[in-house]
Amino acid sequence: MKISARVEGISESGTVKMSSLITEDIIDLAVGELDFPTPLPIINSTIEALTSGKTRYSSVAGLDELRDGGLVTNGAKQALYMTLQTVCSLGDEVIVILPYWPTFSEQVKLAGGTPVFADISDVKSSVTDKTRAILINTPNNPTGAVYSRKLLEEIAKLGLIVISDETYCAFVYEGNHVSMRDVLPESIVITSYSKTYSLAGYRVGIVKGPEDFISSMIKLQGHCTGNVCTFAQQGALAAKGKPFFEEMKERRDVAYARCSKLWPCEKPAGGFYLFPKTDVNVQDLLKIGVAVVAGEVFGAPGHIRISFTQSVDKINEAFDRIEKWLE
Numbered sequence: 001m002k003i004s005a006r007v008e009g010i011s012e013s014g015t016v017k018m019s020s021l022i023t024e025d026i027i028d029l030a031v032g033e034l035d036f037p038t039p040l041p042i043i044n045s046t047i048e049a050l051t052s053g054k055t056r057y058s059s060v061a062g063l064d065e066l067r068d069g070g071l072v073t074n075g076a077k078q079a080l081y082m083t084l085q086t087v088c089s090l091g092d093e094v095i096v097i098l099p100y101w102p103t104f105s106e107q108v109k110l111a112g113g114t115p116v117f118a119d120i121s122d123v124k125s126s127v128t129d130k131t132r133a134i135l136i137n138t139p140n141n142p143t144g145a146v147y148s149r150k151l152l153e154e155i156a157k158l159g160l161i162v163i164s165d166e167t168y169c170a171f172v173y174e175g176n177h178v179s180m181r182d183v184l185p186e187s188i189v190i191t192s193y194s195k196t197y198s199l200a201g202y203r204v205g206i207v208k209g210p211e212d213f214i215s216s217m218i219k220l221q222g223h224c225t226g227n228v229c230t231f232a233q234q235g236a237l238a239a240k241g242k243p244f245f246e247e248m249k250e251r252r253d254v255a256y257a258r259c260s261k262l263w264p265c266e267k268p269a270g271g272f273y274l275f276p277k278t279d280v281n282v283q284d285l286l287k288i289g290v291a292v293v294a295g296e297v298f299g300a301p302g303h304i305r306i307s308f309t310q311s312v313d314k315i316n317e318a319f320d321r322i323e324k325w326l327e
């Protein structure tokens with residue numbers, strides 16, 4: 001079949017591809033998903049919604065209590081897709097910060113735009129008269145960097161539309177998370193229930209932004225997915241706090257201590273990942289039973305992405321295997 005140039009022009013997700021290669025005996029430090037069960041109040045609220053008939057179409061924008069003036073989407077991924085469709089016209093440039101989550105660049109292309117890759121320290125020189133928006137991600141996948149208020153203020157000063165993916169905002173281990181909307185109220189901020197509550201399969205995300213932007217997004221969602229699964233939203237209403245924060249901080253500490261002994265590595269201030277500098281081949285690591293993701297996937301060869309979403313025992317076992325192999 002002849003596939004459209006639009007879809008032919010995008011690459012397969014490198015992180016999703018890696019996940020498909022993982023077998024039982026491999027320790028999965030490639031996955032971007034927590035291994036904890038979804039909190040019981042959320043499950044119970046979902047069951048209650050199902051047994052009370054909340055299986056019908058509901059408002060496209062989402063449950064009022066959940067959307068809080070924004071729009072409920074099928075996870076951050078769809079929020080981002082629709083945001084770029086709404087913001088980008090053909091030929092517009094969107095600045096994407098290096099290294100980047102691969103979905104960013106492909107979604108810009110799907111919106112008819114051109115991703116322009118820039119280092120965070122050198123964004124200004126990438127701005128042209130075609131630049132429409134800048135896409136940032138704090139806490140960051142893959143580096144674990146958390147943007148300071150000062151840095152966000154500098155980004156705001158560029159005068160561009162700012163799209164901020166804050167999917168990992170519940171996992172900031174050093175200091176506090178500062179949302180782009182606290183600095184620039186007219187920016188577009190995307191969050192998700194997937195990581196915070198270990199319920200990625202529910203597909204519940206939220207996008208907030210200027211009123212006219214949200215109205216346009218609701219119009220668009222009305223023609224593509226309609227409402228997000230009604231009982232998943234009811235379940236998400238029971239979500240509270242940051243139930244996995246302490247465990248993740250401990251995992252971060254263990255993973256960083258082990259990793260920084262082997263390779264140069266920034267201590268991640270947030271998120272789920274370490275991004276050490278190394279030339280090891282991820283296929284070699286797979287052979288010794290450890291799955292990670294190659295830096296190329298994020299536009300940063302000479303690195304690997306190690307996820308610390310598994311138990312401390314598994315993280316230690318994975319580093320034992322790597323150390324033995326390196327010897």
Ligand SMILES: Cc1ncc(COP(=O)(O)O)c(C=O)c1O
Nearest residue numbers: 032075076077101141167192194
């Ligand atoms: C930066 C970033 N944004 C969005 C997502 C996807 O989140 P969701 O499950 O809400 O679509 C991920 C998942 O890996 C991510 O790393």
